[in-house]
Structure formats: structure tokens, C-alpha cells
Amino acid sequence: MSERPGFARDVLTVLWKEWKELPLNAGDRGLVKGPLGILIVIGVFGVMLPLQAGRAWVDSPMALLVWGWVPILLVSNVVAQAFAGERERHTLETLLATRLSDRAILVGKVVASALYGWSVTIICLLLGLVSINVAHWDGRLLLYSPLTWVGAGILVPLVALLAANLGVLVSLRAGTVRQAQQTLGIVSMVIVFGLGYGVQALPPSVRQVLASAVAGSATTVVVAVGALMAVANALVLLIARARFQRTRLILD
Numbered sequence: 269m270s271e272r273p274g275f276a277r278d279v280l281t282v283l284w285k286e287w288k289e290l291p292l293n294a295g296d297r298g299l300v301k302g303p304l305g306i307l308i309v310i311g312v313f314g315v316m317l318p319l320q321a322g323r324a325w326v327d328s329p330m331a332l333l334v335w336g337w338v339p340i341l342l343v344s345n346v347v348a349q350a351f352a353g354e355r356e357r358h359t360l361e362t363l364l365a366t367r368l369s370d371r372a373i374l375v376g377k378v379v380a381s382a383l384y385g386w387s388v389t390i391i392c393l394l395l396g397l398v399s400i401n402v403a404h405w406d407g408r409l410l411l412y413s414p415l416t417w418v419g420a421g422i423l424v425p426l427v428a429l430l431a432a433n434l435g436v437l438v439s440l441r442a443g444t445v446r447q448a449q450q451t452l453g454i455v456s457m458v459i460v461f462g463l464g465y466g467v468q469a470l471p472p473s474v475r476q477v478l479a480s481a482v483a484g485s486a487t488t489v490v491v492a493v494g495a496l497m498a499v500a501n502a503l504v505l506l507i508a509r510a511r512f513q514r515t516r517l518i519l520d
Contacts, residue, residue, distance in 0.1 A: 278368045282376025283383075290346055290384050309388065313338055314395030325400050326410050332419045335393060339385035339428035340456050347381040347435025348448035356445055364514045374512055378432045378505065385428035393420055418490050426497040431456075433504040440511055 313334070318325040325331055354360035363373065393412075401410050412420075435452055442448035 275372055278372030279376045282368060282373055283380050286377055286380030310392055310395060313392040315399045318396035318399045319403055323404055325396060326412050332416055335389060335420060335424055336427050338389045338392060339424055340431045342388050343381050343385035343428050343431035344435060344452040344456050346384060347432050348439055348445050348452055350377045350436045350439040352439045352442040352445045352448040370512050374509060378436050381432040381435060382428040386425045389424055422490060422494040426494055429501050430497055433501055433508060437504060437508045
């Protein structure tokens with residue numbers, strides 16, 4: 269019974285360490301660097317794009333696709349540092365020499381990156397709502413659809429978690445941060461553009477049927493996709509756990 273509190277405490281220790289090294293404080297991670305980089309992301313997705321889209325930003329269910337992509341962008345910029353960054357800074361040996369368990373180190377790094385991506389995405393989502401209401405105020409408060417809120421509460425954190433799990437898996441074996449970032453960038457582009465162009469490649473009749481099916485049971489679709497992503501997260505985390513070998517990491 270005492271192992272679980274100890275594990276949770278170790279995860280929080282790693283989480284706190286990683287959080288202090290995120291771009292908001294460290295200012296040297298990935299493409300989105302420092303507080304200015306975070307402000308740019310928030311400005312683009314919380315102000316500029318909503319103002320360009322107008323009322324469609326809150327009315328169209330397609331906006332949910334944007335909120336699914338933002339955490340991928342954010343997480344991929346920080347999670348490459350998870351182990352590759354430690355290796356470059358020559359701090360990996362020190363971390364692995366601590367009493368922290370392998371699981372605690374792995375889970376702490378994954379949760380820190382996912383929490384960062386989710387929290388900034390939620391800030392963008394709320395700021396976008398404010399921007400739309402300020403620009404298009406007519407005496408009536410504009411709100412996102414229930415589907416968007418459900419997606420933000422279920423799909424967005426799962427997307428962030430999956431990006432973090434994949435990123436940690438890549439970072440475990442990457443020799444440098446740049447190499448990890450390039451690999452993650454390719455994977456992200458394949459997933460995002462593959463899905464986008466894959467849907468566009470479908471015949472119009474098939475796309476119409478799919479759109480009607482999603483519109484008719486949107487919440488069910490979101491929950492089903494969330495369940496599949498939860499399974500994918502568990503599988504990727506198990507693979508990362510199997511590849512996490514302290515001796516090999518140090519020798520590499």
C-alpha cells in the first residue's frame with residue numbers, strides 16, 4: 269500500500285522538474301521559444317484566427333479539428349527534450365542515478381508535456397471565445413457548441429497525451445534534440461496531413477454520409493474516438509516503458 273503514494277510523489281517530483289524547464293521558464297526549447305513564443309501561439313490561436321474565421325469559429329464543428337492540432341504543435345516542441353535534451357546537457361546520468369523509479373521518470377515527463385500542451389490550448393480556446401464576442405457583440409453571448417466543450421475535455425487532453433507518449437518514445441533513442449524534433453515533425457505532418465488529405469480524397473457522397481453520421485451522433489463519435497485514443501496511449505506508453513532501460517540509456 270505504501271508503493272502507490274511513493275510512486276505518486278516521485279511522479280510529482282519529475283513533473284515539477286520538467287515544468288520548470290518548459291519554454292515558459294527555460295526559453296530554449298523547440299520552435300516555440302520562451303514567454304514570447306507562448307504569447308505568439310496564444311495570439312495566433314486565441315485572437316488572430318478566431319477574428320479571421322468570425323462566427324464560424326464558435327458555430328462550426330470543424331473548429332474542433334483546430335483544437336486537436338494545437339496540442340500536437342505545442343507538445344512536439346517540448347517533448348523532444350525529454351531524454352534527448354538531458355543527454356545533450358549531460359544531466360541524464362544524474363537523473364537516472366536518483367532513487368526515482370523508471371516508471372515515475374517516464375510518467376512524469378509524459379504528463380508534464382501533455383499538461384503543458386493541454387493548458388495552453390485551453391487558454392487559446394477561452395481567449396478565442398472572448399475575441400469573437402468582443403468583435404461580434406450584438407447583445408447576445410456567443411458560445412462554443414456542447415460538442416466543442418466535450419472535445420476540449422476529452423479529445424484535446426488525449427491528443428496531448430498521445431503526442432507526449434510518442435515524443436518520449438522518440439526522445440528515448442534520439443541522439444540530439446534536433447533529431448528528435450525532426451522525427452516528431454515528420455510524424456506530426458504525416459498524421460495531420462494524412463488525415464486531412466485522406467478525407468478530401470474520399471468521394472463527395474462518402475464524405476456527405478460521414479458528415480451526416482457525425483452530425484447525428486457527434487457526442488457518441490467523440491466518446492468513441494476518445495476510447496480509441498486512450499487505448500493507443502496505453503499501448504505507446506507500454507512500448508516506451510519496455511524501451512526504458514537505464515543501462516542502455518547511459519551507454520547510448
